[in-house]
Amino acid sequence: MIKKITSASNPLIKELIKLKSVRERKETNSFIVEGKDMVDFCYENNMVKFIISDQEQSAYQCDQIIVPTFILEKISSNKSVPSLMALSFYKEENKALGNKIVYLDGVQDPGNVGTIIRTALAFGYDDVILSIDSASKYNEKTIVSSKGAIFKIIPRDNLTIDQLKELGYYIIVTSLKGAIPYKEVSKKDKFVLVLGNEGQGVKEENILKADVVTKIAIENIDSLNVAIAGAILMNEYR
Amino acid sequence: MIKKITSASNPLIKELIKLKSVRERKETNSFIVEGKDMVDFCYENNMVKFIISDQEQSAYQCDQIIVPTFILEKISSNKSVPSLMALSFYKEENKALGNKIVYLDGVQDPGNVGTIIRTALAFGYDDVILSIDSASKYNEKTIVSSKGAIFKIIPRDNLTIDQLKELGYYIIVTSLKGAIPYKEVSKKDKFVLVLGNEGQGVKEENILKADVVTKIAIENIDSLNVAIAGAILMNEYR
Numbered sequence: 001m002i003k004k005i006t007s008a009s010n011p012l013i014k015e016l017i018k019l020k021s022v023r024e025r026k027e028t029n030s031f032i033v034e035g036k037d038m039v040d041f042c043y044e045n046n047m048v049k050f051i052i053s054d055q056e057q058s059a060y061q062c063d064q065i066i067v068p069t070f071i072l073e074k075i076s077s078n079k080s081v082p083s084l085m086a087l088s089f090y091k092e093e094n095k096a097l098g099n100k101i102v103y104l105d106g107v108q109d110p111g112n113v114g115t116i117i118r119t120a121l122a123f124g125y126d127d128v129i130l131s132i133d134s135a136s137k138y139n140e141k142t143i144v145s146s147k148g149a150i151f152k153i154i155p156r157d158n159l160t161i162d163q164l165k166e167l168g169y170y171i172i173v174t175s176l177k178g179a180i181p182y183k184e185v186s187k188k189d190k191f192v193l194v195l196g197n198e199g200q201g202v203k204e205e206n207i208l209k210a211d212v213v214t215k216i217a218i219e220n221i222d223s224l225n226v227a228i229a230g231a232i233l234m235n236e237y238r
Numbered sequence: 239m240i241k242k243i244t245s246a247s248n249p250l251i252k253e254l255i256k257l258k259s260v261r262e263r264k265e266t267n268s269f270i271v272e273g274k275d276m277v278d279f280c281y282e283n284n285m286v287k288f289i290i291s292d293q294e295q296s297a298y299q300c301d302q303i304i305v306p307t308f309i310l311e312k313i314s315s316n317k318s319v320p321s322l323m324a325l326s327f328y329k330e331e332n333k334a335l336g337n338k339i340v341y342l343d344g345v346q347d348p349g350n351v352g353t354i355i356r357t358a359l360a361f362g363y364d365d366v367i368l369s370i371d372s373a374s375k376y377n378e379k380t381i382v383s384s385k386g387a388i389f390k391i392i393p394r395d396n397l398t399i400d401q402l403k404e405l406g407y408y409i410i411v412t413s414l415k416g417a418i419p420y421k422e423v424s425k426k427d428k429f430v431l432v433l434g435n436e437g438q439g440v441k442e443e444n445i446l447k448a449d450v451v452t453k454i455a456i457e458n459i460d461s462l463n464v465a466i467a468g469a470i471l472m473n474e475y476r
Contacts, residue, residue: 111349115463115466118459118462118463118466119462119463119466121457121458121459122456122457122458122459122461122462123456123457124457124458145463147459147460147461147463148459149458149459152458152459216473218360218361219359219360219361219362220359220360220362220387220390221356221359221360221385221386221387221390222385223360223385224356224357224360224469225353225356225357225383225385225465227463227465227466228353228356228357228465228466228469231462231466231469231470232469232470232473235454235470
């Protein structure tokens with residue numbers, strides 16, 4: 001169905017504008033993606049509710065709303081407003097947890113979270129779990145920096161390290177306090193790699209739950225970026 | 239010397255405001271850093287010309303200018319304006335090129351460039367070289383995302399791959415078209431690791447100059463983030 005809307009006070013448009021707020025996105029499990037690349041990533045993964053554009057888009061077999069440019073500007077979160085957007089949603093994940101999991105314990109920069117999801121997908125990890133204090137999967141920067149990976153490996157946010165331990169996962173925590181060089185960690189079939197906050201690292205309470213606390217040797221500087229450290233470890237244990 | 243300035247039309251303040259432009263920073267080899275962490279990184283590396291603050295800062299033994307908040311706001315490039323900044327500069331690098339070099343061929347995102355510099359320093363690389371079409375070392379995001387590493391491993395921008403080849407460096411190019419898995423690249427004492435643009439990768443002309451073209455095996459997605467790929471290779475060849 002293709003629908004033209006020309007008024008910014010239309011109730012649907014008002015709903016779309018509200019979705020600039022991450023909280024609103026979370027509550028409604030819906031978010032706007034902007035630009036052809038992002039729309040295509042969502043579309044390929046059947047996560048588009050409808051297309052939003054200033055003209056009919058024949059490439060997409062789904063509902064569309066056509067709006068004037070000033071409404072696109074109101075809906076967009078970006079300075080340069082694209083003429084193609086989509087209202088999208090995350091499908092419910094019903095599949096069982098896989099064997100190779102990355103757990104983000106308070107990773108706050110959405111660019112880091114998105115990059116870690118992209119890397120996890122590229123290295124064949126099954127799941128990414130976000131602690132409640134990590135950047136949200138609804139944050140636009142998380143979505144954009146994942147380069148579409150987030151639509152294939154939708155992060156979960158309802159599991160604790162205690163629960164994962166009970167499920168028999170081997171818990172590998174990375175910390176500057178780690179004693180074991182990362183190449184010496186014994187390989188397990190079923191494991192969780194825990195990465196921590198940019199400033200504080202993994203929370204002390206979660207370090208205590210680890211089966212092994214490991215580190216990457218560095219020189220000249222205090223720390224690596226968390227997405228960089230995560231990538232080196234994901235690559236080693238993949 | 240401590241100097242109070244209260245007018246935004248003061249010539250020095252006008253110069254400082256101009257430094258929001260990367261071109262102006264480049265031409266004058268000077269840039270503003272904002273916030274205590276960044277100021278401290280510069281100060282420790284003797285790259286502060288003077289401190290800019292709304293009050294005297296007894297922690298720093300160097301020239302200071304004291305200005306009201308509205309002038310700090312004019313100088314700052316950030317939404318949340320810190321009360322401590324510094325005018326900084328890059329020292330001229332007179333030391334000879336080291337053996338382990340990272341060359342960025344058109345890496346455009348300053349966050350990626352900064353993160354690569356941070357990783358290069360952490361893994362003991364000697365030099366980072368930026369092609370003319372890479373993000374500038376004067377870009378504020380490059381500086382901030384390097385977490386101070388850029389003051390210790392100041393990127394060079396006056397060397398081509400041809401020159402490096404003539405100097406006897408082994409040229410390792412990473413490309414999705416690469417045939418050699420990265421772990422099979424033979425280790426050399428003196429080498430250059432070439433990383434390419436986020437979208438296009440390393441330029442074709444530079445791929446042709448490589449001694450080896452290597453790749454990291456990935457699945458499910460087209461590519462890794464360049465700072466991630468770079469980190470895995472830097473770690474392997476360090």
